[in-house]
Amino acid sequence: xxxxxxxxxxxxxxxxxxxxxxxxxxxxxxxxxxxxxxxxxxxxxxxxxxxxxxxxxxxxxxxxxxxxxxxxxxxxxxxxxxxxxxxxxxxxxxxxxxxxxxxxxxxxxxxxxxxxxxxxxxxxxxxxxxxxxxxxxxxxxxxxxxxxxxxxxxxxxxxxxxxxxxxxxxxxxxxxxxxxxxxxxxxxxxxxxxxxxxxxxxxxxxxxxxxxxxxxxxxxxxxxxxxxxxxxxxxxxxx
Numbered sequence: 001x002x003x004x005x006x007x008x009x010x011x012x013x014x015x016x017x018x019x020x021x022x023x024x025x026x027x028x029x030x031x032x033x034x035x036x037x038x039x040x041x042x043x044x045x046x047x048x049x050x051x052x053x054x055x056x057x058x059x060x061x062x063x064x065x066x067x068x069x070x071x072x073x074x075x076x077x078x079x080x081x082x083x084x085x086x087x088x089x090x091x092x093x094x095x096x097x098x099x100x101x102x103x104x105x106x107x108x109x110x111x112x113x114x115x116x117x118x119x120x121x122x123x124x125x126x127x128x129x130x131x132x133x134x135x136x137x138x139x140x141x142x143x144x145x146x147x148x149x150x151x152x153x154x155x156x157x158x159x160x161x162x163x164x165x166x167x168x169x170x171x172x173x174x175x176x177x178x179x180x181x182x183x184x185x186x187x188x189x190x191x192x193x194x195x196x197x198x199x200x201x202x203x204x205x206x207x208x209x210x211x212x213x214x215x216x217x218x219x220x221x222x223x224x225x226x227x228x229x230x231x232x233x234x235x236x237x238x239x
Contacts (some may be wrong), residue, residue, distance in 0.1 A: 004096040005218060012222050014090025019215030020207035021083035025114075028076025035069040044198040049122040049139065052077065062123050062193055070121070077118030081142075085111035086213060091218055099156045106149035127137045143181050146207030147194030150174030153214055158194065160214070161221025170210050177206035 005011055007211035032051045033041045041051070051073040052063040057066035067073065088107035092100035116138025124130040153160060157167025180202035186192075187199050 002096065003161070004093060004100040004156065005091050005161060005221075006093050007222070007225060009078060009211065010090045011218065014087040014216035017087030017215070018091065018211055019219065021080040021087065021215075022211045022235040024083070025076045025208065027078040028073050028210045032067060032069045032076075033075040036067050038066050039064060041067075042197065043201065044195045046197045048087070048197060048200050048204060049117055049135070049232060052118060052125055053127075058124055060122060060127075063196075074118040074121070074171060078115045081111040081113070081115030087215065098206050099139050099152065099159070100133070102151055103149060103156075106145045106152065109140070109145035110142045110149060113138040113140075113145060117142070123181075135189070143184075143203045143206065144208070147174040147177035147181070149204070150210035153210065157217075160218065162214075162217045166176070166213055166217050170213055173206035173210045173213075180206075 006014075028044050029048075029051060033043065036051070038057075046063060047061060047065075049065060050060065051067050052070050053060065053065045053067050054070035054074070059063065059065070060109075082109055088104050088111075092104055094101045094104060116134050120134040120138065122132065122135050126135060150170050154162070154167045154170030154172075154174065157164070157170065162170065175218055179198060184199040184203050187194060187196060
């Protein structure tokens with residue numbers, strides 16, 4: 001099998017980063033949502049990005065937003081984006097063909113996208129000064145690039161270290177996310193805004209699960225390689 005991942009300490013560290021990124025983001029989300037009590041935060045109704053709003057309560061994009069720990073969520077997104085990019089570059093070897101290069105490009109797009117969401121809030125102030133464009137481009141960028149990345153990873157799963165089941169799961173996750181994306185956008189642009197948090201998470205969570213799946217799979221493959229090194233060439237020829 002022609003693997004497209006590196007080996008050794010770099011790959012192990014990269015796998016850990018890929019796994020930690022979504023976990024850090026989820027912890028930040030749950031902590032921030034728990035602190036939002038007036039009115040209580042609803043993961044099905046409220047925007048995900050409203051968790052990152054700092055400052056006084058405001059009505060933004062049709063919803064009342066009051067996130068006392070908005071900076072925690074913003075920090076979580078930036079850490080996630082950074083770990084995703086660094087982890088992908090540590091794991092994949094661009095010398096092994098177009099697939100690892102494609103995965104690295106998609107990881108950069110997704111990582112930069114989620115970081116932009118954390119840096120440029122979806123606030124009324126940013127709508128007025130035009131910085132909301134960075135937030136919007138970042139959000140849509142990670143939604144598309146992240147789900148496509150899950151599909152590309154799954155399609156090349158055997159060369160990465162994913163089992164057949166995990167490869168199929170990665171493809172399925174990316175497909176679900178891409179199907180949910182136009183539904184989410186339609187919910188926004190038609191003005192219906194029905195359970196916007198549900199549709200938004202249907203696009204985002206498959207990406208995060210896919211990254212956790214990738215990181216844990218690479219880590220497991222690296223452990224197996226370390227404990228079961230390939231037989232020397234002479235021994236294989238003699239057998």
